[in-house]
Amino acid sequence: MRDTFDEQLSQVFGDLVSICGMVQVAVNVATQALLEGDITLAEEVISGDRAIDVAREEVEENAIGMLTLQAPVARDLRSVVAALRMVTELERMGDLSVHVAKIARMRVPNIAIPDEVAPTIRKMAEVAEDMVVRVGQIIADRDVSAAIELGRDDEIMDGLRRASFVELLSDDWSHGVEAAVDLALLGRYYERIADHAVSIAQRIVFVVTGETDKRVG
Amino acid sequence: MRDTFDEQLSQVFGDLVSICGMVQVAVNVATQALLEGDITLAEEVISGDRAIDVAREEVEENAIGMLTLQAPVARDLRSVVAALRMVTELERMGDLSVHVAKIARMRVPNIAIPDEVAPTIRKMAEVAEDMVVRVGQIIADRDVSAAIELGRDDEIMDGLRRASFVELLSDDWSHGVEAAVDLALLGRYYERIADHAVSIAQRIVFVVTGETDKRVG
Numbered sequence: 001m002r003d004t005f006d007e008q009l010s011q012v013f014g015d016l017v018s019i020c021g022m023v024q025v026a027v028n029v030a031t032q033a034l035l036e037g038d039i040t041l042a043e044e045v046i047s048g049d050r051a052i053d054v055a056r057e058e059v060e061e062n063a064i065g066m067l068t069l070q071a072p073v074a075r076d077l078r079s080v081v082a083a084l085r086m087v088t089e090l091e092r093m094g095d096l097s098v099h100v101a102k103i104a105r106m107r108v109p110n111i112a113i114p115d116e117v118a119p120t121i122r123k124m125a126e127v128a129e130d131m132v133v134r135v136g137q138i139i140a141d142r143d144v145s146a147a148i149e150l151g152r153d154d155e156i157m158d159g160l161r162r163a164s165f166v167e168l169l170s171d172d173w174s175h176g177v178e179a180a181v182d183l184a185l186l187g188r189y190y191e192r193i194a195d196h197a198v199s200i201a202q203r204i205v206f207v208v209t210g211e212t213d214k215r216v217g
Numbered sequence: 218m219r220d221t222f223d224e225q226l227s228q229v230f231g232d233l234v235s236i237c238g239m240v241q242v243a244v245n246v247a248t249q250a251l252l253e254g255d256i257t258l259a260e261e262v263i264s265g266d267r268a269i270d271v272a273r274e275e276v277e278e279n280a281i282g283m284l285t286l287q288a289p290v291a292r293d294l295r296s297v298v299a300a301l302r303m304v305t306e307l308e309r310m311g312d313l314s315v316h317v318a319k320i321a322r323m324r325v326p327n328i329a330i331p332d333e334v335a336p337t338i339r340k341m342a343e344v345a346e347d348m349v350v351r352v353g354q355i356i357a358d359r360d361v362s363a364a365i366e367l368g369r370d371d372e373i374m375d376g377l378r379r380a381s382f383v384e385l386l387s388d389d390w391s392h393g394v395e396a397a398v399d400l401a402l403l404g405r406y407y408e409r410i411a412d413h414a415v416s417i418a419q420r421i422v423f424v425v426t427g428e429t430d431k432r433v434g
Contacts, residue, residue: 064298071288081281084298085305169395177397178386184398188405 005070008062012083013139015059019090020136022052024129026097027193031125033104034186035118037111045101052094059087078210082203086139089196093132096189096196103182112182114175117167121183124160124190127153131197138201142208147201157194161187222287225279229300230356232276236307237353239269241346243314244410248342250321251403252335254328262318269311276304295427299420303356306413310349313406313413320399329399331392334384338400341377341407344370348414355418361425364418374411378404 026045033041063084066072072080103112113121131150138146164187167173168180206212243262250258280301283289289297320329330338348367355364381404384390385397423429 064294067284067298068290068294073285077281077285081284081301084301088302088305165398168398173394177390177394180394181382181385181397181401184401185405188402 005066005072005076008066008070009076009079009083012059012062012066012080015055015062016083016086016090017136017140019052019055019059019087020132020139022048022055023090023093023097024132024136026052026094027100027125027129027132030097030100030104031122031129033101034112035122037104037108039105039108042101042105042108046098046105049094049098052091056087056091060084063087075207075210079207082207086200086203089200093193093196096193099189100186103186107182112179113186114179116175117164117179117183120160120164120167121186121190124157124164124187127157127160128190128193128197131157131194135197135200138204142204144205144208147204150201151198154194154198157191161191222283222289222293225283225287226293226296226300229276229279229283229297232272232279233300233303233307234353234357236269236272236276236304237349237356239265239272240307240310240314241349241353243269243311244317244342244346244349247314247317247321248339248346250318251329252339254321254325256322256325259318259322259325263315263322266311266315269308273304273308277301280304292424292427296424299424303417303420306417310410310413313410316406317403320403324399329396330403331396333392334381334396334400337377337381337384338403338407341374341381341404344374344377345407345410345414348374348411352414352417355421359421359425361422364421367418368415371411371415374408378408 026048029041029048030045032038033045063080066080067077070076106112131153134146134150137143138150164183168183173180202212243265246258246265247262249255250262280297283297284294287293323329348370351363351367354360355367381400385400390397419429
């Protein structure tokens with residue numbers, strides 16, 4: 001029974017790591033679609049989201065099966081409950097990438113983002129993607145110190161978001177209302193992806209230590 | 218043991234219903250703060266969010282305690298797992314009300330919303346608040362048919378959101394970039410509150426029937 005549980009848990013955590021990989025691709029491709037006004041890439045992210053949903057359902061079924069059949073306690077229980085929550089957050093991160101891709105698609109054949117603000121968006125996307133990669137590693141290694149570090153780096157995203165507001169609300173803004181609204185919403189989507197990464201990192205701290213680390217996030 | 222479990226579950230679901238009440242107040246007061254440019258009301262929502270967080274922690278502890286001590290199966294397990302998820306969504310709905318209140322606070326002594334679009338915002342807020350009230354009742358009564366109905370009404374919010382985009386992207390828009398961005402983000406926040414209500418309704422369908430009802434949401 002013990003071996004079975006450990007194997008199943010390791011399978012579930014492995015699946016979470018794969019979903020991180022899928023989310024990373026979604027963030028990356030959605031951003032490319034956005035910056036290049038590429039409808040094929042945008043459609044790829046939008047239709048590809050189904051695979052993340054399917055993977056999420058599988059993790060949920062396995063985790064609930066483990067609760068039913070094995071009635072875990074203590075750290076084992078924390079791990080299964082955390083897996084259920086992390087997979088919900090990963091699915092949301094996929095949905096947020098779809099929102100980015102949809103803004104890209106809506107503006108084709110134009111590019112939603114004016115040249116001047118492309119670097120800010122590119123930087124936000126890089127930070128978001130990097131956080132997704134790191135959180136995959138944090139899940140794989142149950143790495144508490146990397147989780148705490150990730151929480152601290154969330155400030156970088158907050159800074160970028162503030163910078164984007166300064167740009168779009170400045171008197172020099174010459175790109176009109178539509179581009180400003182796109183930029184504000186895109187900033188929100190990338191910020192939420194980062195927030196979810198931080199939240200997943202917090203759950204790993206909880207899995208390993210049984211404590212909610214207040215330094216994270 | 219059986220009696221204890223039922224009592225505890227009914228306590229947890231009762232707590233979820235109270236949190237719905239707190240969220241309803243948050244949505245209502247945040248909207249009032251927004252439409253009246255009232256900083257006291259805005260601060261009330263922002264500081265009041267702590268109470269929702271505390272209530273969420275309590276539900277989580279109780280639910281995890283039930284999983285540990287009682288190792289429920291079948292519908293009982295579904296109920297406890299669903300409670301853990303619903304409380305996360307309710308907390309997010311509180312956070313989204315805080316976002317609305319923060320936009321209100323940022324623009325004081327001005328009002329973030331131009332008079333012409335106040336009716337759209339008011340309507341979005343009403344729909345969101347109504348959905349929160351109904352989802353509280355759906356949790357209290359484990360009411361599957363009301364849950365399915367709530368999922369259908371989500372379209373009303375989508376329609377309002379589209380209407381707000383038509384307003385802010387029209388050539389007649391004369392309120393500048395800042396008001397447009399505020400309106401776009403506010404629309405997003407109310408829409409997410411509604412999305413979470415629909416998602417909670419779906420979880421109640423799952424608790425009662427064991428099936429994910431595809432007609433919801």
